Amino acid sequence: MQSTNPGMKLSELPSRLPAPELRSGRVVARYARNESGRDFVVGDIHGMFAHLRSLLDEIEFDPAVDRLFSVGDLVDRGPESAAALEWLGHAWFHACRGNHEQFAIDSDDPAQYDLWINYNGGAWWLDLDAGSRARFREVFANLPLAIEVETASGVVGIIHADVPPRLTWSRFMELLRARDRDAALYALWSRNRIQDDGPPLPVHGGVERVYCGHTPTRTTIRIGNVHYIDTGAVYVHDGYTDARLTAVQIHPERHVEYAIRTADPV
């Protein structure tokens, strides 16, 4: 896979990935400042909705005024993937698309389907009837690839995997809006920034800071102004006893982290 865009190194991606379907007219979703409540962003949920509910109780989340944003990967591996549709129906819950939502969208592709169901936790899909599958695919295909939230401390960017280190946020959004295939794959899959030992380049141009998931880490990690907040909640099912689901308040406080241990029963 050869990228025509500078700064995007996609060589580590599986070469058979199809171009992500971008049906929505709203590839980038922007939200105006919340004048009456708080905003939070939560890391990869992967079906751990009972713990998310408990975490929201702990932070006294008020659905009348507060908003919850998700970095994507609502489904797969965990026990309640099918609840994702109900959560996405809440007026206060807004997610960008993760590569696991993309697996569902691409499930007509036999190679993607096999990779998903057999190796990426998609077995829950086998329990759905055709009508439910169609509804999931429709909802997932309309999830934006990036979210911008206006906050008291500036514009916050939310994207599943990463921003190409040498692109500005604004340029990356332009490429996503133009349905650029490499940019879309980068948003869904890349681990370059967090896995490279290169300089901790911040993301400039149109954004104050960025929140990503996709790459599970023991604690949240900040590289420049990019925060990685997937603290591996679902991996408790693989015996990772320190697994946590993390949510960060991003407004009106700038950055306050909350977490729930997923080894604890709820």
Ligand SMILES: [Mn+2]
């Ligand atoms: Mn992911």
